[in-house]
Amino acid sequence: MDEKGTGLSKMDILIVEDDKFLRDLISQKLNREGFKVRTAIDGEIGMKEIGERRPALILLDLILPGIDGFEILERLRNDANLSSIPVLVLSNLGQSEDIDRARSLGAEDFMIKANFTPGEIVEKVKQVLNKKYV
Amino acid sequence: MKKLPAPLLTWSFIALAAFVLFSLNFLVVLPALDEIKKTASLSELQLMLRAKEILEHFFEQEVSSVKQAAAGSNFSEISKNMEEAKKRDRNLKYLFVESFAGEKIIESAGTNVDFKSILPRKTRLEEFYKRGYEISGPVSLPDKETGFVISVPLESSSAILRAVVDFENFSEGFIKIGLGGSEITYLLSENGEALFIDKAARLESGLLLKGTKLAGEILARREIRGEEFESEIFFPGKKVLITSAMLSGFPWAVVIEAPSSEILAGRERVLIFAIFLTLAAIILLVLLIINSRNLLNTSKVLEEEKDHVAFIVNTLADGIIEYDSDFRISLMNPRAEEITGVKLKEAKGVDLKSSDLKKLNNLLKLIMFGDNKQRQFILEGVHEKSYLELATLSSTHLGKKSYIKVIHDVSRDLFLARVKSEFISVAAHQLRTPLAALKWTIKVLLEEEIGKLDPKQKEYLEKAYVSNERMIGLVSDLLDASKIEEGRFGYEFEEADFSVLAEDALAYFRDIAKKRSINLEIKFPQEKLEKFVFDPRRIKIVLFNLLDNAINYTLPGGHVTLEYKKEGLFLKVGLTDSGIGIPENQQGRVFTKFFRADNVIRIQTEGSGLGLFIAKNIVRRHGGDLVFSSKTGFGTRFEFRIPLKKEFIPEGEKPLQNFLESM
CATH class of the missing domain: 3.30.450.20 (PAS domain)
Structure with missing residues (x-):
């Protein structure tokens, strides 16, 4: 909260998450924290949103209908304009091979949904934004 | 003959x-x-x-x-x-x-x-x-x-x-x-x-x-x-x-x-002699007749035995190929024909090395592959790949040395293992979504972002949160155990400081122990422990599982002591509690999956029975071992050692054929 006044607020965060309830919970939390939040319910919409306007950070689920999280990571990495966008993976997957794969595809960090509280997620978002933009 | x-x-x-x-x-x-x-x-x-x-x-x-x-x-x-x-x-x-x-x-x-x-x-x-x-x-x-x-x-x-x-x-x-x-x-x-x-x-x-x-x-x-x-x-x-x-x-x-x-x-003596000779001759003839009948019977029995063995070999679920030192095939059972796609009559006595046929070449590769140990071989079939386990036995047949290849097709086993693994992953994923939703919701409520809570509401929500956390832990343990069995747990060895883990553990468990009125003590070593190569994330699981057990299964007023120190080429970690102990008749099963002691189930309904299974495997993967001694009513001591030199860490992670066997 004390960072509201800094440059982090109003930053554009894209949440790609197919579960409506989780999506709402986390977007409301980020909203309350002062971020500008966009949401996408699948990979395709997510890619469209990214193409329309470049977000400051992406919170990405991995298992998605259609284009999945891994593919989004791959596409971003292969696009010179987008490869610098920090991506935080927020997934139900959590095996070391999934984590390794996501990391090797350029994910900034990997969070297993059930192991993090909304507060901790926000903390992580701020941490990354600070690292990248401040 | x-x-x-x-x-x-x-x-x-x-x-x-x-x-x-x-x-x-x-x-x-x-x-x-x-x-x-x-x-x-x-x-x-x-x-x-x-x-x-x-x-x-x-x-x-x-x-x-x-x-x-x-x-x-x-x-x-x-x-x-x-x-x-x-x-x-x-x-x-x-x-x-x-x-x-x-x-x-x-x-x-x-x-x-x-x-x-x-x-x-x-x-x-x-x-x-x-x-x-x-x-x-x-x-x-x-x-x-x-x-x-x-x-x-x-x-x-x-x-x-x-x-x-x-x-x-x-x-x-x-x-x-x-x-x-x-x-x-x-x-x-x-x-x-x-x-x-x-x-x-x-x-x-x-x-x-x-x-x-x-x-x-x-x-x-x-x-x-x-x-x-x-x-x-x-x-x-x-x-x-x-x-x-x-x-x-x-x-x-x-x-x-x-x-x-x-x-x-004199004549009678000669006559007796003659009679004796005749009788002897008759006895010999009778013996001869009996024996020739026996020989006939024996050869019949042998024939039947041969047919019987042939029947068994032909109906075996594993493939059998027999060949000599020139790789000339003398026997293939139907299963071997099925796996290799080669008929015995096509391959019998043929010099496989000089054959142009691709399938005969594949057969040659198969029988030339491997030694006396079982090894896995991938056969590129016409339609699909077969994953085979090959064992080579040598024998002597009619005075000539011959070899027998036993082919066990594990394609189905591997397929089943993959299906099981996928099922567990999907099931865990499906479970984790609602668990995460609950966790986040309860957390948002507890942090009073939606509205003020009275103390009673807060207390109930806290209990719900803890239950949900246990559920999350169980799902996580299930996934870990499943991955350990497959040999795909995934270890990341790096140079790290064990003392940091010990401090983390103290920080995490101090309040929990206090709530249960248990005296938790950590004895840090007098001689500072250097950094060494291990998987800190996994060893932390070991440490936390052991501590969690010790605190959960010790009655209020008891004590739990963690100590660690360098001992030779190993780090020795000991955890002693004054808990309820493990009944002697169940001590043999402590490290098996889903094991929970009788006395523990009565006082603590929660617990997956997976913690020690996972801990034991992590320690073994490090080239060490986890052991315990316990006496009901007096307490339990768990102790594990892991090598300080990375040379002692075994190479590669292996699937567990049978966990009990590997113990």
Whole structure:
């Protein structure tokens, strides 16, 4: 909260998450924290949103209908304009091979949904934004 | 089969022996029997001829003695002659003259016998005069002796001089002459009565031949002078050899009776030998027949056994290929044909190395692959890849070295393992979504972002949060256990500081222990522990699982102590509690999946039973081991060691075939 006044607020965060309830919970939390939040319910919409306007950070689920999280990571990495966008993976997957794969595809960090509280997620978002933009 | 097997060889010898024995019987033994009989008969015959000679001489003497007496011109002279003859010849017992009418005219002195009763009456005069004497008998004398009667015609008047000759003296003399042995010599009269020369034999045998067919036969031949006769006959109880001949000039026959057993003893021995040989030959033949039947049976059993083994091999779920050191295939069961796509008839005896066919090349690669250990082999089939486990066994078949490849197709096992793994991943993913939703919702509520909560509401929500956390932990443990079994847990070894983990643990568990009134103590080492290579994330799981157990299963007021230090090339970590302990009868199962001790289930309903399974595997993956000792009611100590040098960390993660086995 004390960072509201800094440059982090109003930053554009894209949440790609197919579960409506989780999506709402986390977007409301980020909203309350002062971020500008966009949401996408699948990979395709997510890619469209990214193409329309470049977000400051992406919170990405991995298992998605259609284009999945891994593919989004791959596409971003292969696009010179987008490869610098920090991506935080927020997934139900959590095996070391999934984590390794996501990391090797350029994910900034990997969070297993059930192991993090909304507060901790926000903390992580701020941490990354600070690292990248401040 | 190239060599004649030993039993067959033996039995050929036995057949040969039987043949030799039979031949010996026919060629040597049977003629020998005849020979022996001939020789024996010949000696009997000689004996008989000698007896005949002696007897004839005796008769001649007696006849001439009586004739001398009869040579008187009147009765008084004859009477005198009679007395003189009696004196001269002791064999002459009684002499008398009688008329043709049978009236006694004169008699020698001392004759007090009624002779009519003992004398034969018949006298054929014509013959009598022609021959000049007649012999008749035998007669029984009053003193029980045996004798015979010599009759001669008187020259001076028409009367007959008869002399009763006692055989007694002659018999005694005859024995002395030397016919001995067991033979019985006797005279056979014209009416078939025997006159024994041997007194002892006379007493013993009586009239042996009387009324027998043999006596009749001997008598029938009496007309043929000097004809020798020989025959064997059975008397009750013994078999005798009879040799006889007519006395020349006298109407009697001499007979020698000898027990066959004695005369032909040699023959019997040979006969016994012959019988023995024959029996031996028969026994051998019988054995031969039995054995050949056994051989036939055995070969039948072997044949059946072979079919049985072939049936088993053909129905095996694993493929079997047999080949020699030149990689020439001699056997493939249907399963092996199915897996390799090659038929036995296509591959049998073919030099695989010089074959152009791709599938034969694949087969060659398969049988050339691997050593004695089981290894996995991927076969590029026509439609799909097969994952095979190959084991090579070597054996010796008909004197040649051969190899057997056992092919176990694990494609299905791997497929099932993958399906299981995918199922668990998907299930965990599906579980995690609502668990995360609950967690986040409760957290948002607890942080009063939606609205104020009263203390009661807050308390309930906190309890719900803890329950949800346990659920999340369980899902996580399930995933971990599943990955450990597959050998895909994924370790990240890096240089790290164990002390940081210990501090984290203290920080995390301090409040929890305090809430449960448990004294938690961590003994840091006096000597600072250097950084070393391990997987800090996984070792943290070990440490936290052990601490969680220790605190959960220790009653309020108890204590839990963690200590660690370098010990040789290892880091030793010990965790001692004063908890409820693990029942002794369940200690063997502590590290198995889903194990929860009876006493623990009663006081703590939560717990997956996966923590120690995971911990043990993590420690083992580090090249160390996790052990414990426990006493119910007193406490438990868990202790693990992990190597400080990365060289001791085993290479690669392996799937667990059977967890208990790997312990």
